[in-house]
Amino acid sequence: MVNQDPQPEIYSTVAVFAGGVVPNTVISNNINTFQAANEEVRIYAIAVEIQDPSTFADLAATSNNFEVKIQAGVNAVPTNYFDVGVTALSRTKIIELTCPVVIKFKQPLNVTVRWTPPSTGAGTPTLGQATDVQIKLIGEIGVQKIVG
Amino acid sequence: MANQNPQPEIYTTTHFFNGTAEGATNTQTVYTQQANNEEVRIYGFRAVVVDAQGVFNLTTQNSDFDLSIQVGNSTVPYGAFSIASVVASDTLAFTFACPILVLFNQPISITIRQRGSTDPTTAYVKVSLDAELSLQQVNCLPGEAQFPRGA
Numbered sequence: 001m002v003n004q005d006p007q008p009e010i011y012s013t014v015a016v017f018a019g020g021v022v023p024n025t026v027i028s029n030n031i032n033t034f035q036a037a038n039e040e041v042r043i044y045a046i047a048v049e050i051q052d053p054s055t056f057a058d059l060a061a062t063s064n065n066f067e068v069k070i071q072a073g074v075n076a077v078p079t080n081y082f083d084v085g086v087t088a089l090s091r092t093k094i095i096e097l098t099c100p101v102v103i104k105f106k107q108p109l110n111v112t113v114r115w116t117p118p119s120t121g122a123g124t125p126t127l128g129q130a131t132d133v134q135i136k137l138i139g140e141i142g143v144q145k146i147v148g
Numbered sequence: 149m150a151n152q153n154p155q156p157e158i159y160t161t162t163h164f165f166n167g168t169a170e171g172a173t174n175t176q177t178v179y180t181q182q183a184n185n186e187e188v189r190i191y192g193f194r195a196v197v198v199d200a201q202g203v204f205n206l207t208t209q210n211s212d213f214d215l216s217i218q219v220g221n222s223t224v225p226y227g228a229f230s231i232a233s234v235v236a237s238d239t240l241a242f243t244f245a246c247p248i249l250v251l252f253n254q255p256i257s258i259t260i261r262q263r264g265s266t267d268p269t270t271a272y273v274k275v276s277l278d279a280e281l282s283l284q285q286v287n288c289l290p291g292e293a294q295f296p297r298g299a
Binding site (some may be wrong): 077 | 151152154155156157158159160162164181189191194195196198200201202203204205238239243272274276278279280281282283
């Protein structure tokens with residue numbers, strides 16, 4: 001339920017990966033938007049940080065093989081998993097989407113993070129240390145506009 | 149198939165080089181899953197070079213690669229271009245002057261070509277295309293029977 005129209009929103013999730021997990025391990029988090037039936041959420045950007053869970057040191061320079069999928073309603077938007085390692089390595093650590101992801105009333109919002117190291121052909125790699133992947137969805141919530 | 153109009157898309161490909169010679173190429177196909185009345189517009193890309201563990205270190209890692217984007221039966225932009233400056237930038241991102249347009253049934257493939265001489269290190273070049281998928285906009289006057297050719 002909005003207090004102003006529109007109002008900014010930042011939805012934070014943390015995917016907690018234990019050390020030693022195998023490739024394609026996925027961790028999902030649900031986001032509660034608390035929107036009313038006549039409101040919609042628009043997500044404009046995604047901030048990504050890859051951190052040590054105890055010291056909060058930035059691990060992006062040494063471990064960044066992570067991909068993200070955003071489930072908005074019954075489908076993923078964008079359609080596929082996408083790499084966030086490059087974003088975590090950048091100065092801004094933010095992906096600006098080309099157009100907003102729209103979430104309507106009763107559409108579940110879910111963020112899934114997957115560890116996907118490339119196959120080296122030398123056995124199954126494992127994640128070297130416990131890692132937190134923080135995903136922040138930067139958006140707004142507003143009353144739906146009706147045209148006509 | 150778009151779930152909303154338009155909807156953001158990010159297409160990621162990974163290209164593997166391991167001690168390959170100058171001129172070696174690696175091509176990956178992108179599947180847009182678009183319907184026949186939809187089009188994809190690519191506004192820019194992000195690129196990074198890492199090793200198998202995901203370590204990013206340009207002092208030890210070769211980053212001298214060319215990128216070309218095949219759309220349909222042509223490459224857009226027309227020629228391959230170096231991504232070394234993108235990989236060395238603090239944003240790791242590049243924005244095109246105008247979007248690349250991908251229509252239905254047009255295959256997209258990303259080709260990375262090694263520019264430098266034989267490099268003993270392992271390199272994974274990751275490219276993420278920043279795009280959007282939407283219904284094709286039709287230009288026709290109200291009541292015209294020329295849909296979807298336009299007025």
